Amino acid sequence: MAVHVAKRYCGGTDVAIAIIWDRRSDRVVVNQLVLRTEFSGSLTFRELLSRVREVTLSAYAHQDVPFGKLVELLQPKRDFSRNPLFQVMVIFQNAPVPRLEFSGLKLEPLEIDIESSVFDLSLAFVVEHDGEVRASLRHSSLFKTATVERMMQDLSAVLQCMVQTPDRQLSTVEVAFKMEDTKQAAEKTVRKEARFNRLMDLKPKPAAISKTSLVAHGNLISGGPCHCIPA
């Protein structure tokens, strides 16, 4: 349901996310598969799930194309600020990491707190040994922790809603969220205005920016290599 939550935040009806897939038929290589799903609010959860399943299965069937090759083929518009073709990654790890045991030694896995993020958001579902499912959302520094916590709460709400009422139309779920959205949009406008005012106070004197430096920077942006993560 990450697709639905992503759609709710962006408001579009055509959403592309990617998954990590590590079972290429010829050898073990981790690849990134882009899943593009088009849908409207008239669909039910069950119908959306079926559509995502269809998209996922056909992506599995064509998994032999490395992501880098796909970028080369499609040549998306160059934009250094984002990953090409997708900005949100979803990982489902349902094969528990085997316990390592040595005689006389007790080993326990430790979480490493890595404060980095390759994509805007990476949502991982991990099935633990006891069957518990843990979701973690890695986020880039574009988002505040509070925003990401809210996203996770929304995701949890959508998942619960989906399990309890699988035949509910997506548009009716959006209505339930709308009031909160409007409130948040208003708060965002206030924050934007405050940020703008701060920037106005900080702006350099006109003489500090020369025409030459702006042109050079523009060339740098348009003429560099395509930014992509090798598959």
Place this chain on the structure above:
Amino acid sequence: MKESLEYWKKQLQGAPPVLDLPTDYARGAEPSYLGGMVNLGLGAN
């Protein structure tokens, strides 16, 4: 491979170029690759 390339071309051509998530901070010219993580327990499988 050729068939797969055709599939991806058809599947992704005309897709919106970006998933424009509303962010708290303005996007820079390049990603910072800095970030964090939030966890959530979802109960039994």
